Amino acid sequence: MIELKSLCKSFEEKDVLEDINAVFQNGITNLIIGQSGSGKTVLMKCIVGLLTPEKGEILYDGRNFLNMTKKEKIALRREMGMIFQSAALFDSMTVLENVMFPLDMFSNDTVRNRIKRAQFCLDRVNLIEAQQKYPGEISGGMQKRVAIARAIALNPQYLFCDEPNSGLDPKTSLVIDELIHGITTEYNMTTIINTHDMNSVIGIGDEILFIHNGHKEWQGTKSDIFTSSDEKLNNFVFASELFRKVKDVEIQNIEG
């Protein structure tokens, strides 16, 4: 479980995050949604420690990340996995070497076991056949799947995904969403996903945090989202005609 208490972050006197309080439970997919520039990525960067907030607390199962020593932070980071918007695979390494990288760095296992574990992770994302290819030789969707395999190689307790579906077609996005959701429930991880893909919100949004202009505007489940009266949330989530129709159908189902 990850808990945020009164988190504030600003850049040159411009407040980007103001008083964010939230709880992200393990075993479910927690989504952070909001418009571009609302502060989602800054919030995620603060949670993983790439940015330091001015105020507040970030508690990883009760351990305050901001009060930790450098050594404790490094130890905690080994319990984290992250999938970046651009996949962030190492260009000079093959797919297998990319997945093996965290194992090579931190595991004391034998080479054979490390390869076995990396191949298991690649098999989990259905990419075992691409293990000898370089990131430049595979598609964007495959790169995201490799990033997932790399992120889970060390059995992390916390998984962070920054817009995992950006630049992907709807079908591949669905595959990625289902993979992340499946892995989260299978390994009982605390998963936080940054997204503005409404298919993901409706598909795997077990718990949703809506950020608007650096403030926490709304928090609830994917079924709460259809009945919410929050104007800003409705303007954002149901901006398209298609999703307005989906909302109408869902409300009829609830009332029926």
Add this chain to the structure above:
Amino acid sequence: MLKALQTLGSYMILMGKTFTRPERMRMFFKQYTKELSQLGVNSIGIVLLISFFIGAVICIQIKLNIQSPWMPRFVTGYTTREIMLLEFSSSIMCLILAGKVGSNIASELGTMRVTQQIDALEIMGVNSANFLILPKITALVTMIPVLVTFSIFAGIIGAYATAWFGQIINQEDLTYGLQYSFKEWFIWCGIIKSLFFAFIISSVSSYFGYTVEGGSIEVGKASTNAVVCSSVLILFSDLFLTQLLTK
């Protein structure tokens, strides 16, 4: 002035992060071997080519423009050797390498930064500066004496080529000149200077690449800044090192 101090400060902080004990020695040696090949072995070709032609050109220029009946005939060989040993194979070769290797390092690290590969390392709990920069610095510092030695030999072969193929100078005179009043210390001077220059090229270029913010345009700017800054620092340090080593 304030910006220069800030840059110096952040360069020192980055070097502090870089010069720590590697987390995994096997990963360090893997990277180190890769960099030896990428930064050192891949530069041998251009070093040999440039040194060969410069050696030949120096020899021709001195023979045609400096040598006169009032000077001993060995002066061409002697001057060619001194120029190659004292300046060309160390300083000028490192200026050329600052262009080739420096831009390579800065653009590689800059691209890794903008595509979030460095962030990915940090999230994993890896000291990215130590993992990426230390192998580059140690590899270039290791390879530079080899490159300097190759450059000296290629330059001398270039000078001989003017005798063999151009008939510009007598081979015996050239050999006598190359051996005349030889000081072994001058070879060490070149190697010692090049070690400093290798550190400047690799660390300064790494700094500019590692600290890129933005996109591809910034990576290009960082690459240019890395080459310009390394070259200026090489020229300044050459001035001090030459005075220090040849006293």
